[in-house]
Amino acid sequence: MSRLLCLLLLSLLLAGCATPVTREPPRELDFAYAPEATLRASAQVLMANGYVVRHADADLGRLEAVFSRWPGYRVLVEVSGEGEQSRVSLAATRGGRPLPPQTLDRLLVEMQDQLGMWR
Template structure:
């Protein structure tokens, strides 16, 4: 009799420990060097009002937060792939991931800055 409520309580308690799925990054392959891609992405984010919190060219990582609206952030990873680079963006608001499609305008502007759009 006492065992059933205990099992239900245990299952409910363990369900609270489940971690959310990691955010889905928005990835794109560019015909530009990783160094140029990271540099242009950093300049683009700064022009849009982001404050660069962490940037590491050797690791190809960049973390930025929106200066005018606290809580919005962008995480960027750039890796060399052949003679180009693979760029991965994740946008968050309040620590929660935003849909990857939110980043499409930013990726289009990055391609434009790198001279990769027709």
């Protein structure tokens, strides 16, 4: 009986660990700039803020960067669009858990400023 109780208690404990993480919606913003310029501005803003770009693919419009100091933030940037219009989407995690989208607003404002300097 004691064994059954321990097994039941252990399974309940492990089931609590297996709950799925809720996914926050990404923060999106439209720009009146070409997707390539928007992706380049995203990389420059992230690097200026202490992020290290781990992966970037201009053809896919994707960029992944991690914060170089503690706590280890990870930012995923996706850029889509055609011609002189683009949409940038930012999502961030820390330790595998999603960060609230409003934490990315400062980066989006800096991207707008960076793109404005190129005009």
